[in-house]
Amino acid sequence: MSGAEKIAVTVTDVVPLNDLVTRFEFKRADNGLLPTFSGGAHTVVEMRDGDITRLNPYSLMSDPMDQSRYCISVRRDDEGRGGSVFMHTRVKVGDEMVISYPVNLFSLDLRAKKHLFLAGGIGITPFLAQTKQLERFNGNWELHYACRTESLGSYVDELTSHHPNETHIYYDDKKQMIDLVNLLEGQPLGTHVYVCGPKGMIDWVRKTATNEGWPREAVHYEEFLAPQPGKPFEVKLAVSNKVIQVGEHESLLEAIERAGVDAPYLCRGGACGQCETNVIDYAGNFIHRDHWLDDDEHAGGQKIMPCVSRFEGKTLVLDR
Amino acid sequence: MTIQFNDETFRDDYSFYNSERAIKRFPFPFHEDSYMYSVNMEQHRGGPKDSVYEKRFDVDEHYVSEMRDRAMVLADDPLRCQSLPHMTLAGWDLLELIMVSKSEDYPDLFELHRDGNKWRWINKPLGIDDSFVFLDEATLPYGPMEYITRQAQGDFCVLDQRDDNLWMDAGMVTTQADWSLDFDIGMNFFEWHAPVPLAHEKGIFVRALKFLLNIQQGAPARRLNWTMTVNPLLDTSPENYHKWGIQKTTLTPENIGAKQHLRVELQTFFRLPRSNALVFPIRCYLCSFQDLMTVPKWGRRLHRVVRDLPDELATYKGFIDNRPMMLDYLKNFDDGLPTSAGIWPDLETEPALET
Structure with missing residues (x-):
């Protein structure tokens, strides 16, 4: 299983x-x-x-x-x-x-002298658990949380009333923005930064931190991708000797499972690497959407992450 | 109590012994007549009744004496137990895992009573009855990892997981096969495995690390590893090589059956919930050649494995010089008959030695 x-x-x-x-x-x-x-x-x-x-x-x-x-x-x-x-x-x-x-897949680095959390929208959820964990051990943390509007600011009231000194809220409709460069420059040595939110926000934080000279190991991010709908396609599963159809609204991984083939997975969001599958043959184009494979692997046509990635073309044969 | 604990030593006069029951349940590590490295992991969810796989943490007849030996090692060298500052939470995770497992698996030996964070731990074999506050270090005589691993057989490596790697950031290591926690502390998975021959070329460690990083809560794993030890020494550490290394030269054709021991490690892997660290218990089992030879299948197989092992591995495991003498002894227990698959003794079905 x-x-x-x-x-x-x-x-x-x-x-x-x-x-x-x-x-x-x-x-x-x-x-x-x-x-x-x-x-x-x-x-x-x-x-x-x-x-x-x-x-x-x-x-x-x-x-x-x-x-x-x-x-x-x-x-x-x-x-x-x-x-x-x-x-x-x-x-x-x-x-x-x-x-x-x-x-x-988004663990605190417990060596950190300080934890700097950057949340966008629903990306607040892992930080709610992490701040509770840190509070129990008198951990040093600070949260910067961007929401679209005040009415969509989930848990803003709870955070600002329990942690008024640690919590900073930004509303998009009021044109409030995290002053990221100054924020990063002002952190004490040994700070780790964590970002969870939309892809654009994650890319912005990672890029800015790199430009500011932050070590790669001190920048943590989590973005679960939801599988996106796409054109239906056909796949041959070589090991189990089955030909399956991937529907418009299902992922390749879901189609494999629907055919009764047990495929490994953990996060189902393109991040953990568990479902990595070898491509035996193909004629067409991959639509890679995962964070796991690197650019060369995406271009190489030898691997696919079936939880979020799709295919358009005539033939796709997988080692599954 | 259900287990009769031996009063024995692992040093000086070496009064260590295995009962007949202990020999039968010895974790013989060879599932076929040859050996090469592999990522031989399986799930750790019980096993045959009374086997070392049955419980999460095996407690056997050597428990009380092994804990006495550990206390002596620590008195001589406190650096055998180390925990970097960020690993304290993982230490509490480990304490909880062992206390819960042992009290559930051996209710006649261990009791855990919990009222919120007020815990009471009773260890009958060691005569301990301590009350403390969970997650409050000041209420225990040692840090949480040291406290519980002074009461648990086997070495414990507590590995931090970050940057897609594992880091040797805490441990209790007093029964090791010639490696040093004090040397390895703070190293990552590839750094501490650097001395192992052949396995890197085979890509073993890349695959093993990938497997370990993905071990999840509620789904522990295990494997066996092995080496050879002359005399039943638990502490074969680099720190004490000057004491035990020389003993390898004391083997003679007359004493080899009693002195030469197969040393087997039952390695298990558990994800720790609060810290997301990984604990890697390494439990050492020793069995003399002469006791192993009472199981005909193991006699045949051990001869073939030792005979055919690549020189690099015999060197790394430290018995290349004694291999000819071992083979002279072991060949008397190999009549050339085929052996059944798997590690179990199969005493009822395997034929006796043909003489």
Whole structure:
């Protein structure tokens, strides 16, 4: 069986926060304790939608030491493939669901003298758990959080009331911007910076930090890509000797799983590298969207990350 | 108590011994009649009843004496236990993992009572009954990692995970096969494996690291490793090479069966939840050649493995000079019959030695 260990849970609370974001609370279906986790970890939520099973990763935002419950916040994406809309419209208190054990691909570097968090929109969620973890050990942290508008600022009130000195909020509609160059220049030695948000924000922070002379190891980022819809295509799976069709609204990985082939995965967002698959033959163009393979590998035509990447063309044969 | 603990030594008079039960459950490391490195990992989720795989942390008849030996090593050399400042949380993770596992797996030997952060730990074999506050170092006599690994067999490497690598940033290492925590502390996975021959060329470490970085909570893994040790020494450290290295020259055809030991490490790997670190327990099991020869399958196989091992590996494992004498002894237990697959003794099904 692929992926992390599974946990059967019950949905115990559903709280709409604003027009786009809803919080879900899970408790173990057997009333036992959930595993502790480290701030920055995510869980993969299984959504059974008729014949379709969606597996989407969401950052755990509750206190890592609280083993009684897990919380996630889901931003509705009407343009996406339906996972977030399913969570918003179909999941109710009392529902039984299956989630994965926590997996952390965005861990704190505990050597840091100070943790500087930069959040954009729903990218706030891993920092909610990380700040709770650091508070318990008197960690030194500071948060800069950019939201589109005041009404879409999830958890702004909670953060500014509990941590008025550490929290800085920026609203796009008020033309407020993080003064990144000055912020980075003003940090004490030994600071680590963490960014979670839209791709443009991550690229901006990484590039600015590089220009400011920050060591690569001190800059951490997490961006889960949701698989994007695309034109249907056909794939031959050489090991399992199957020909499968990848639909417009499903990922290559989901199509492989639908055909009953067990393929490895963890994050399902192009970041962890677990689902890396060798290409045996192809005639056409890859649409690589992952963060795992480097530019040469993307150009090489020998590997694909089926969780987020697609293909357009006549023939694709995979070693799976 | 269900386990009768031996009163024995791993130094000076070497009164260490394996009972018949301990021999039968010895983790013989060769699943076939030859050996080469591989990433021989499997899930660590129990195993055959009474095997060393059955529990998360195996406790056996050597427990009390091994802990006494560890205390002596630490009294002579406190640097065998080190933890860099950022690894304290991982130490608490490890303490919790071992206390929870042992109290659940051996309820007659260990008890853990938790009331929020107020914990009480009872270790009956060692006569310990301590109450402390979880995550408050001031309430324990040692740091959390040192406290619990003074009560757990095997060495413990606690590895920080960052920058797509693992870092040897904490550990308790007193029963090691000739490597030094004090030398390796702070090194990454490739740095501390640099001395191993052949495996780098085979790409073993790149694949092994990729596997280890992806070990997840709730899904521990394990493998066996092995070497040879003359006399039942737990502490074969570089720091003490001047004491034990010379003992390799004391082997004779008369004493080799009793003095030469196969040393097997049961290596396990657990993701630690609060710190996202990885703990790598390395549990050492020793068995004399003469005890191993009581299992016909192991006698046949050990001869073939030692005979056919590449010189580089026999050199790295430190027995190239003694190999001819070993083979003179072992060949008496190899009648050329085929052996069954797998590591288990198969005493009921494998034929006795033909003489």
